[in-house]
Amino acid sequence: GDGGDGGDEGGSDLIRVGFSQLGAESGWRTANTESVKESLSEDAGFDLTFVDAQQKQENQIKALRDFVAQDVDVIAFSPVIETGWDEVLQEIKDSGIPVVLVDRTVDTTVDDPFVTWIGADFKAEGTTAGEWVAENAPDAKIFELQGTLGSGAQVDREEGFGEVVGEQIIGKASGNFTRAEGKTAVEAALQAYPDMTMIFTHNDDMGLGAIEAIEAAGKVPGKDIQIVSVDGVRDGLQALVDKKFNYVVECNPVFGDQLAELITKVADGEDVPKETIVIDKAFDQTITQADVDARAY
Numbered sequence: 001g002d003g004g005d006g007g008d009e010g011g012s013d014l015i016r017v018g019f020s021q022l023g024a025e026s027g028w029r030t031a032n033t034e035s036v037k038e039s040l041s042e043d044a045g046f047d048l049t050f051v052d053a054q055q056k057q058e059n060q061i062k063a064l065r066d067f068v069a070q071d072v073d074v075i076a077f078s079p080v081i082e083t084g085w086d087e088v089l090q091e092i093k094d095s096g097i098p099v100v101l102v103d104r105t106v107d108t109t110v111d112d113p114f115v116t117w118i119g120a121d122f123k124a125e126g127t128t129a130g131e132w133v134a135e136n137a138p139d140a141k142i143f144e145l146q147g148t149l150g151s152g153a154q155v156d157r158e159e160g161f162g163e164v165v166g167e168q169i170i171g172k173a174s175g176n177f178t179r180a181e182g183k184t185a186v187e188a189a190l191q192a193y194p195d196m197t198m199i200f201t202h203n204d205d206m207g208l209g210a211i212e213a214i215e216a217a218g219k220v221p222g223k224d225i226q227i228v229s230v231d232g233v234r235d236g237l238q239a240l241v242d243k244k245f246n247y248v249v250e251c252n253p254v255f256g257d258q259l260a261e262l263i264t265k266v267a268d269g270e271d272v273p274k275e276t277i278v279i280d281k282a283f284d285q286t287i288t289q290a291d292v293d294a295r296a297y
């Protein structure tokens with residue numbers, strides 16, 4: 001590394017980065033991981049240790065401790081939930097290794113726990129979804145399919161959406177951001193809330209699981225039960241073209257290059273902004289098949 005620590009790693013100029021990814025739960029996450037790995041390649045000047053925590057906080061904490069033991073130049077991580085990091089963040093802080101927070105957010109008592117954060121504005125995504133509903137389906141009876149409970153993406157999307165159309169929500173349950181658990185949650189919800197006419201899902205994968213559950217119950221997704229989603233991965237946009245999804249708010253996972261630039265500056269001790277918000281769009285059923293085919297992920 002060139003982190004100015006005297007360098008006992010054999011003269012390599014690569015920036016040594018430990019990246020703890022929270023899992024591989026969704027198409028979004030897969031695209032994000034690919035983007036991170038591509039941008040933090042050796043050719044680009046990085047020596048990356050990438051560890052997938054399989055949606056388990058204890059695995060992430062272990063990876064973070066390993067990075068401290070390895071004395072990497074920069075620690076980057078995407079926290080599966082917001083709380084429970086106080087101890088390990090304090091340990092990292094004591095080690096002097098700078099932290100770059102990626103995608104999801106933390107809620108901690110540790111002072112100044114990270115140098116910089118890059119990710120999407122989850123609350124704004126929820127608000128955008130809510131505004132579409134308020135305008136296009138003000139009478140919809142909504143079941144909210146939540147992401148991993150306690151994750152920044154779940155907490156903030158729920159808050160943003162609820163502020164706009166909270167009174168239309170008739171039930172909520174988590175599908176943990178996966179297609180399989182989304183399907184199971186909607187199977188149960190179809191029984192519990194037979195009058196539902198809309199699902200607001202916190203990501204495309206759970207929405208795709210919802211389609212399976214709705215069709216298995218003999219109903220038509222996009223018509224009998226409308227689906228409003230977040231992410232905009234190719235499968236989600238395909239569901240929009242197929243008129244099974246009604247509206248998709250984008251959450252852009254492809255920010256590896258911006259992350260690489262931030263990490264380089266942090267390793268060099270340069271100033272960086274406290275936060276970098278990744279810009280999102282939104283799509284309705286006017287999207288074309290050509291748009292979907294051109295989607296990179």
Ligand code: AHR
Pocket residue numbers: 025026027028029103104153177202203204205230231251
């Ligand atoms: O934190 C971002 C969210 O995590 C994405 O919306 C979801 O697909 C992923 O699992």
